[in-house]
Amino acid sequence: MLQVENLTKLYGAKAAVDAVSFQIEAGMIVGLLGPNGAGKTTTLAMMLHLVRPTSGRVLINGADVWQQPQQALRSVGALIETPALYPYLTGAENLRVWALHAGVAADPAALLQQVGLHEAANQRVETFSQGMKQRLGLAQALLGDPQLIILDEPTVGIDPRGVVELRQLLHQLASNQRTILFSSHQLAEVQQICDQVLILNQGRCVAQGAVAELLGSGGRVLIRIEGDAATLERALAQVRAWGGGTKARLLDGRIDALLPADQTAALNHALVTGGFAVAELYSAAPSLEDFFLHLTAEA
Amino acid sequence: MISAVAAQWLVLRRRPMLKVLLAVYVLLMALQFFAPIGLVRLAPQLESLGAGNALNDATIAALQQTVQLPSAWATIFGQVNGIGGLLLLILAASFVGSDYQWGLSRGLLARDPRRGRYLLAKLLALVLLAGALVLLSLPLGMLCAWSASAALGLPFQSGLAVWPDVLRGALIAWLGLWPYLALATMCGTLGRSAATGIAATLGYWLLEIGLGFISVFQMLGALGQFLYTFSLAQSVGAWTEETRRAFNLELGQTFGQVGVVFPDLLRATLQLLLYTVIFLLLAWWSLRRRDLRA
Numbered sequence: 001m002l003q004v005e006n007l008t009k010l011y012g013a014k015a016a017v018d019a020v021s022f023q024i025e026a027g028m029i030v031g032l033l034g035p036n037g038a039g040k041t042t043t044l045a046m047m048l049h050l051v052r053p054t055s056g057r058v059l060i061n062g063a064d065v066w067q068q069p070q071q072a073l074r075s076v077g078a079l080i081e082t083p084a085l086y087p088y089l090t091g092a093e094n095l096r097v098w099a100l101h102a103g104v105a106a107d108p109a110a111l112l113q114q115v116g117l118h119e120a121a122n123q124r125v126e127t128f129s130q131g132m133k134q135r136l137g138l139a140q141a142l143l144g145d146p147q148l149i150i151l152d153e154p155t156v157g158i159d160p161r162g163v164v165e166l167r168q169l170l171h172q173l174a175s176n177q178r179t180i181l182f183s184s185h186q187l188a189e190v191q192q193i194c195d196q197v198l199i200l201n202q203g204r205c206v207a208q209g210a211v212a213e214l215l216g217s218g219g220r221v222l223i224r225i226e227g228d229a230a231t232l233e234r235a236l237a238q239v240r241a242w243g244g245g246t247k248a249r250l251l252d253g254r255i256d257a258l259l260p261a262d263q264t265a266a267l268n269h270a271l272v273t274g275g276f277a278v279a280e281l282y283s284a285a286p287s288l289e290d291f292f293l294h295l296t297a298e299a
Numbered sequence: 300m301i302s303a304v305a306a307q308w309l310v311l312r313r314r315p316m317l318k319v320l321l322a323v324y325v326l327l328m329a330l331q332f333f334a335p336i337g338l339v340r341l342a343p344q345l346e347s348l349g350a351g352n353a354l355n356d357a358t359i360a361a362l363q364q365t366v367q368l369p370s371a372w373a374t375i376f377g378q379v380n381g382i383g384g385l386l387l388l389i390l391a392a393s394f395v396g397s398d399y400q401w402g403l404s405r406g407l408l409a410r411d412p413r414r415g416r417y418l419l420a421k422l423l424a425l426v427l428l429a430g431a432l433v434l435l436s437l438p439l440g441m442l443c444a445w446s447a448s449a450a451l452g453l454p455f456q457s458g459l460a461v462w463p464d465v466l467r468g469a470l471i472a473w474l475g476l477w478p479y480l481a482l483a484t485m486c487g488t489l490g491r492s493a494a495t496g497i498a499a500t501l502g503y504w505l506l507e508i509g510l511g512f513i514s515v516f517q518m519l520g521a522l523g524q525f526l527y528t529f530s531l532a533q534s535v536g537a538w539t540e541e542t543r544r545a546f547n548l549e550l551g552q553t554f555g556q557v558g559v560v561f562p563d564l565l566r567a568t569l570q571l572l573l574y575t576v577i578f579l580l581l582a583w584w585s586l587r588r589r590d591l592r593a
Contacts, residue, residue, distance in 0.1 A: 045405075045590075045592065048409040048412075049409070049412040050409055050590065050591040050592070051590040051591070051592060069412035070412060070413060073412055076409075078406075080402075080406065080409060082402065084401055084402035084403045084405060084407075085401075086310055088313055089309075089310070093309065096306075097306045098306075098407070100302045100303065100305050100309070101302070101303055101410060103302050103303070140410075143410070
């Protein structure tokens with residue numbers, strides 16, 4: 001469905017996106033994660049023919065977005081950053097403008113019903129709350145029943161009930177073989193909704209795969225070491241060096257580490273023989289948030 | 300393409316700025332016709348106050364001619380290309396520039412990436428609006444002319460007997476707006492915001508007006524005067540002067556100006572085509588080359 005190959009965007013010498021590659025199959029919900037400035041929006045904009053890549057390519061249903069843009073984007077709906085709306089038009093009129101521009105058949109009333117805005121159909125957008133604008137942006141993305149839906153921060157400004165409705169809507173779309181790629185800072189939300197996640201940091205793709213797979217690859221261990229701050233720093237360095245690529249950070253005066261579940265005892269032994277007084281060591285269930293914070297803190 | 304134009308037309312006709320500018324246009328059109336009434340009525344009082352023959356009979360006759368149909372058609376079309384053109388420039392630059400400002404061009408072009416089609420749809424919507432402005436000006440101008448003529452005690456003239464000249468004048472007025480719409484489209488695209496687009500467009504317009512002003516007083520010199528005939532203003536002016544001539548209201552005859560030089564009609568036409576093409580190519584090049592970021 002979507003194939004991204006070595007996608008790179010340079011601004012001068014700085015790489016906003018650095019050789020990012022991934023592939024998404026039809027019917028999947030994929031979360032694109034990363035801290036601010038990680039290159040998420042630039043990556044999405046390159047997929048949508050808005051920002052020209054320095055190198056690499058994006059294929060949608062086999063068509064290159066930058067060689068055959070019309071063919072590639074024919075079945076793509078998108079909401080990029082804040083929803084772009086004509087403030088002096090009503091919600092229904094905004095959808096009509098989008099449908100006319102894209103040359104797709106649309107039923108604004110049905111779409112507004114789908115995103116829970118039917119009662120505000122004839123209300124000017126300038127009177128909408130941020131959450132209502134976000135819902136209308138989502139309705140724009142769904143115009144023409146696209147096969148691939150790209151959403152950048154779709155839950156921003158939406159109340160908790162709206163987020164639950166959005167989750168249901170995305171699941172319903174995916175069950176109808178629609179493919180969804182969305183970026184978000186709501187990690188708990190992503191964990192609940194997505195089949196797969198991609199994590200970008202400083203322009204690079206640092207992890208990708210099924211959420212269960214990524215979390216299953218390591219257990220979370222919290223370690224309390226007796227001693228001063230310098231001792232704690234040295235212990236942290238030893239944990240990071242231990243076992244090659246163990247992810248660890250300091251959290252509330254303790255070491256918070258992700259490592260293979262069967263290695264907990266070995267790590268304890270290594271720390272004790274290294275001269276550290278391990279006062280406490282216990283396992284905790286990892287979450288996507290833990291995984292994300294470990295990954296992006298180290299880079 | 301038709302649906303893309305329909306989308307832009309919907310956006311354009313609902314724009315609040317359109318209503319404001321339209322009200323200003325109607326007001327200024329009325330003022331153009333009703334101001335001479337005051338001047339003509341004031342003339343005897345000025346004379347009695349010892350201001351001499353401030354407004355001589357020839358000037359009064361010329362003023363009356365500008366408000367009485369059929370010669371008032373030239374005044375109407377002058378308003379279309381003058382004030383109407385200026386207000387359209389402001390609207391057009393804002394119409395194109397605000398799409399960038401509000402992220403709308405990014406959103407729309409993510410749905411349909413054909414940037415040339417998007418730009419052309421915007422321009423065609425503006426061209427349609429210019430046509431609507433010309434059509435609106437006909438009954439509005441007639442109403443003003445009839446009212447002003449009646450107020451001055453001039454005999455009623457419907458002005459409809461010369462309808463072929465009116466149609467030709469309307470067509471010239473409409474076509475004369477096209478290059479300016481292309482200019483505003485270019486400025487809005489290059490400026491990427493309503494304010495920058497309007498400022499750049501008005502800057503160009505004021506430069507031409509300024510040159511025109513000093514040209515009238517023959518301050519440009521022979522070479523400067525000749526070079527000025529290559530300007531957009533003088534190219535459009537060559538055609539609008541034809542309209543004035545058709546209604547016996549050409550600039551030189553009415554105001555005794557001798558400094559205005561226009562290119563011949565063939566050169567004016569070629570220049571207008573060239574300006575329009577250059578403006579549109581620059582707009583298209585800019586839109587095609589640049590990234591659409593927030």
